[in-house]
Amino acid sequence: MRTLVLNAGYEPLAIVSFKRALVLVMNDKATVIEHVEGEPVWGTRSSYDRPAVIILTRYVRVPSTRRTPVTRRGVLRRDGFRCGYCGASATTIDHVLPRSRGGADSWENLVACCLTCNNVKSDRTPQEMGWSLRFALGAPRGGSWAVRGSERGDPRWEPYLALAA
Template sequence: MNTLVLNASYEPLAVVSVRRAVILILTEKAVVEHADTEKLIRSATRELPTPLVVRLLRFVRVPYRRKVPWSRGGVLERDGRRCAYCAGRANSIDHIVPTSRGGAQRSWLNTVAACVSCNQLKADRTPNEAGMSLLIDPFEPKAHRALVLALGVTAAESLPEWLIASTA
């Protein structure tokens, strides 16, 4: 399980392990903004709800926001683990323009989530050649949105509404 770290200005900064988030809280460098009260972290003297979102008490200057690096998991999360061709459950990645035809190997705009059957049906053809159409348009996620995606779908669903709206 992971925790989203916000800057003092409520800007998403990073995704860290729950252990790191608890250390930030116990050293009084961060406060809990949102926690899972059903899952508790226990020590000999304390009991804490599992932090899902923590906010740093001091502002951390972020000089440059680079592009979000492509990842297989990121594509699956971006597309909601739904097939871009049939809207079924996706567990693989499909290249819209096949790499054998010069399509980019690791590109947000050339990859979509796909179920195995649609991926095999399309094979090494473009969607037009295979007679298939994309139900979604691939996009490159913004850095803030990518941090929420990194938490995973189930964790993101339990985040406060104001946070999800600010990263959309």
């Protein structure tokens, strides 16, 4: 079981294990704002709600240069697992400007792609093929991208992740 950790300003910071969240609550460093119904945790002196979302009692400064790393899984997720050229189900990624021509591994140069389009395109650009992209490329934004692991999250987290979008 995992727990969403919010900064004192309600922006999502991280997803931690249930045990780590409980330690933060027991040490008065965080407060439970959403809990799992009917599953308390019994301690030696008292019981605690099993945390689903906690908020820190003190604000933690986060560097503003926090950038989402480029990954294959991230590109597929950003593009909704759909090919950027034909709209079919995507299983691979493609460099819009091929690496053989100096194309970088960046959010602006990678697109989700089906195997057929990837093989047909080969080391050419979409303009040379007469193709166009179905959407604009760029780094993903929003709370669900800022917090690693939130794509497989608890439904109770959604209101807090939507605030950061």
